Amino acid sequence: MAFVNLLLLFTLLSSFHSLSHGIDQNQTLEPMIIKACDRIQNQASCFLNLQFQIKSYGRRSPDSVLRAALQHTLNEASSASEALTKFTTLSISPREQMAIDDCKELLDFSVSELAWSVDEMNRIHAGLKSPHSEGNLKAWLSAALSNQDTCLEGFEGTDRRLEHFIRGSLSQVNQLIGNVLTLYTQMHSLPFRPPRNNSTAADNENRNKGFPQWMTEGDKELLVSSQNGMHVDAVVAVDGSGQYRSIAQAIYEAPSYSNRRYVIYVKKGVYKENIDMKKKKTNIMLVGDGIGQTIVTGNRNFMQGWTTFRTATVAVSGKGFLARDITFRNTAGPESHQGVALRVDSDQSAFYRCSMEGYQDTLYAHSLRQFYRECSISGTIDFIFGNGAAVLQNCKIYTRQPLPLQKVTITAQGRKDPHQSTGFTIQDSYIYATRPTYLGRPWKQYSRTVFLNTYMSSMVQPRGWLEWYGDFALSTLWYGEYRNYGPGASVSGRVRWPGYHIIHDASTASFFTVGRFLDGMSWLPATGVKFTAGLTN
Numbered sequence: 001m002a003f004v005n006l007l008l009l010f011t012l013l014s015s016f017h018s019l020s021h022g023i024d025q026n027q028t029l030e031p032m033i034i035k036a037c038d039r040i041q042n043q044a045s046c047f048l049n050l051q052f053q054i055k056s057y058g059r060r061s062p063d064s065v066l067r068a069a070l071q072h073t074l075n076e077a078s079s080a081s082e083a084l085t086k087f088t089t090l091s092i093s094p095r096e097q098m099a100i101d102d103c104k105e106l107l108d109f110s111v112s113e114l115a116w117s118v119d120e121m122n123r124i125h126a127g128l129k130s131p132h133s134e135g136n137l138k139a140w141l142s143a144a145l146s147n148q149d150t151c152l153e154g155f156e157g158t159d160r161r162l163e164h165f166i167r168g169s170l171s172q173v174n175q176l177i178g179n180v181l182t183l184y185t186q187m188h189s190l191p192f193r194p195p196r197n198n199s200t201a202a203d204n205e206n207r208n209k210g211f212p213q214w215m216t217e218g219d220k221e222l223l224v225s226s227q228n229g230m231h232v233d234a235v236v237a238v239d240g241s242g243q244y245r246s247i248a249q250a251i252y253e254a255p256s257y258s259n260r261r262y263v264i265y266v267k268k269g270v271y272k273e274n275i276d277m278k279k280k281k282t283n284i285m286l287v288g289d290g291i292g293q294t295i296v297t298g299n300r301n302f303m304q305g306w307t308t309f310r311t312a313t314v315a316v317s318g319k320g321f322l323a324r325d326i327t328f329r330n331t332a333g334p335e336s337h338q339g340v341a342l343r344v345d346s347d348q349s350a351f352y353r354c355s356m357e358g359y360q361d362t363l364y365a366h367s368l369r370q371f372y373r374e375c376s377i378s379g380t381i382d383f384i385f386g387n388g389a390a391v392l393q394n395c396k397i398y399t400r401q402p403l404p405l406q407k408v409t410i411t412a413q414g415r416k417d418p419h420q421s422t423g424f425t426i427q428d429s430y431i432y433a434t435r436p437t438y439l440g441r442p443w444k445q446y447s448r449t450v451f452l453n454t455y456m457s458s459m460v461q462p463r464g465w466l467e468w469y470g471d472f473a474l475s476t477l478w479y480g481e482y483r484n485y486g487p488g489a490s491v492s493g494r495v496r497w498p499g500y501h502i503i504h505d506a507s508t509a510s511f512f513t514v515g516r517f518l519d520g521m522s523w524l525p526a527t528g529v530k531f532t533a534g535l536t537n
Contacts, residue, residue, distance in 0.1 A: 029054075029065050036069035036179050041172055046072065066183055067121050073176040074114040077144075080173050081107040087162055095305050096162055099154035102309045103166060106147040109317070109345060109367070110173070112279060113144040135421070135519035139347065139389060141181040142420035143367035146387045148174050149416060149444075150366065154307040178417055185419040230287065233262050238269035247286070247296065248275045256280040266326065268293040274300060274313055279345075281318040288326035291355040291376065301332035301339035308361060312343035321346040322527055323354050330358040334380050334403045340364045344388060348523045351375055352530070358383065359400060365390040365424070369518050373529055382412035384424065385443060391425040391514050393532060399433045399459070408433070409466055411440035413447045423448030423478070425512040428536055433459035433488065438466040439481075442473035442499075450480040450503070450512045453536060460488025465495050475499055482509040483537075510535055 037046035053068035054060055084104050091097040117140045124133055148170045155163035234250045235242030242265075244250040250264050261283050268289035275296065277284065288294025298313035300306045313330050321344075332339030341358040347368035355376040356363045362379035365388035372392040377384060380402035384392075399408050410431070415422045424440075426449075431437070437459050440449045465479055477499035481491055491502050503509050514520035515533035524531050 029060065029062065032062055032065045032069075032183060035183055036065065036072075036176075038179050039175050040179075046176075049075070062187060063121075063125065066180070066187065067118075067125065069176075069180050069183060070114065070118050070121055073173070073180050074111065074118055076176055077107065077111050077114055077173050080169055081111055083169055084166070087166060090162060090165075093158065095307070096155070096158050098305070098307050098310060099151075099158065100162070100166075102154040102307050103151035106151045106309075107170075107173075109279065110144040110147045110177070113140040113147075114177070116140050117144075132519055132522040135522070137184060138181075138419075138421040139369050141177065141184065142387075142389070142417075142422050143345075143347075145174065145177045145181060145417055145420060146367055146414065146422075149414075150309055154309055156307075157302070157305075178419075181417065181419045230265070231263060232265040232287070234264045235267065236264060236271075237267040238271060239267075242267060246273060247271055248273055251275065251277055251281060251284060254281060254284055256282075258283045261285050261320075261322070263287060266294050266296075270295045270297060272297055274298045275315065276312075277314075277316040277318055277321065277346075279317040279319075283320040284316075284318060285322040285324070286326055287324050290325045291327050291353060293327075294325065295327040295329060297327075297329040297331060299331045299336075299339065301330070301336035303332075303336045308338040308340065308364070309343070309366075311338055311361070312340040312364060314341070315343040315345070316349065317345040319347045319349075321349040322352075322529070323350075324352045324529075325354070327355040327357060329355075330362065332359065334359045334401070334406070336360075344368075344370050344386075346370070350524065350527045350529045359402075361385055367422075369523075371514065371518060371520065371524060371529065371531065373531060380408055381406060382409050382441070382443070384410055385412040385414065387414035387416070387420070387422050387444070388424075389422045389518060391427060391512075391518055391520075392429055393427045393514065395426070395429045397426070397429060397431045397433075399435055399437050401435065407466060408435055408437045409439075409441050410437065411449050412443040413440065413449045414444040415446040415448050416444040418446050418476070420446070423450070423512070423517070425450050425452060425517060426454055427452040427513065428454065428532070430455045431457060431460060431486075431488070433457045435459055436461055437488075439464050440479065441466040441468050442477045443468065445473050445476050447473055447477040448479070450478075450482065450509075451484055452482045452509055452512065454484045454489075455486040456484055456488035458487035460486075462490070462493035463495050464491070464493075465497070465500065473499070480508075480512075506535055 037043050040046045049072045050068045053071055054064050057064045087100050117137055120136055236244045236247050236250050254262050263285045266288045296314055300311040314328050328342040330339040330341040338361045339358055341356045341362045343364040343366055345367050350371045353374045357378050359379055360381040362383040363377050365386035367388050370388050370390040374394050376396045378398035380400050411424055413424050475498040480501040480503045482503035513534045514531050
């Protein structure tokens with residue numbers, strides 16, 4: 001049988017060689033096709049699917065291979081998503097059932113992100129490429145690659161029986177997405193261009209007055225009206241003075257797949273509810289009365305039987321989510337272990353003057369592009385974690401009392417592949433550590449986190465960073481510090497890991513700024529949120 005498969009693969013590759021004859025001989029299709037099907041269990045099927053798809057495009061080129069590989073990956077992810085339903089009847093505990101439900105939603109995220117990528121590739125093929133196509137594709141493919149890991153992590157606390165079966169069904173999807181991301185990066189990545197400028201908040205406010213061409217009519221209306229009292233679409237109030245008493249109900253009745261900003265004003269008060277804003281709820285904006293005034297609170301935690309993914313007091317998945325002047329809180333104490341206050345899977349989302357309060361795993365920046373400005377984040381263990389591309393700017397970071405023998409770590413970034421465009425930037429911020437604190441530890445193999453121009457109190461430990469276990473990821477992570485200050489900012493005693501960098505030049509530090517790391521100039525001006533595109537000094 002192995003000989004038959006080998007013969008079939010040889011025949012298929014020979015046919016692809018003939019298909020590729022006539023294009024640039026320095027870059028034939030063959031190596032790309034092999035890369036697209038690398039380490040796939042059923043390579044013969046993969047090659048056949050690519051051959052069929054490439055033929056349907058007519059014009060054969062490296063881009064046609066990439067489009068075919070992307071479409072094949074989307075088809076496989078859709079099939080895997082449908083297959084997950086059979087595992088529901090096999091669960092024997094609430095935690096297993098919850099983990100399966102997580103997997104369904106997460107794989108659905110991947111299907112959507114791959115579908116967006118296919119649409120973007122088709123627009124590029126049609127000559128409609130935008131300056132932001134590369135950023136979009138990298139962000140969406142990076143997110144699609146990570147979702148399956150979160151699915152499998154949900155089986156922590158079970159006998160792992162179902163995890164074993166589900167892992168097998170997801171392995172091909174994971175490998176295909178990784179192959180496509182590698183292909184795209186190798187074909188299209190160019191050195192990052194310098195940011196357009198080092199805009200200040202005032203510059204951005206002036207730019208917003210001129211309404212950039214990418215701003216929607218809804219955003220223009222929002223920004224104009226906000227000068228004399230913001231236009232709102234719905235009002236929530238615990239005292240009954242609004243249209244709703246529950247934030248979740250207001251979101252449920254908000255339009256789905258909205259192209260304009262839908263503003264929900266949440267009056268001051270304490271809202272004891274868990275909110276799960278699904279991906280169909282796009283362009284929602286929550287506006288509160290201020291940190292400590294409008295509070296959304298819950299206490300879900302891992303020890304109660306919830307998966308970490310489901311512990312979130314507030315979870316947002318729809319594109320373009322905005323929040324302003326709100327506190328997101330999880331009151332589960334350190335003894336309850338994982339308890340998320342806010343989980344974000346919303347691409348191009350922004351949080352302005354918000355507070356995220358918890359203990360372990362407070363802010364779950366799970367996936368896609370996120371921006372935080374003038375926010376406060378507090379916690380104990382890994383309290384800013386996930387695999388999004390997130391920039392925290394002018395934020396305040398507070399530590400809390402952990403359990404005995406626990407070590408306080410601020411970040412645990414989860415980049416698993418060197419081609420993912422994810423990572424955390426903490427810029428122009430303030431670390432007010434009141435107990436021995438470490439800047440981060442590597443949750444996954446290619447963990448990436450940098451601190452730029454940030455104040456660090458004396459309780460930030462001299463070595464700065466902490467191992468996850470042994471020498472795991474110490475040579476593959478990318479951690480950096482640039483021009484930080486304060487009694488805990490000295491780099492003389494920092495770790496000497498191969499992946500740790502003392503950043504000396506502004507050009508390297510600029511890579512991690514809003515303008516370049518988040519492609520922020522393409523979407524942040526339309527939000528009305530203050531931001532600095534580059535380095536401040």
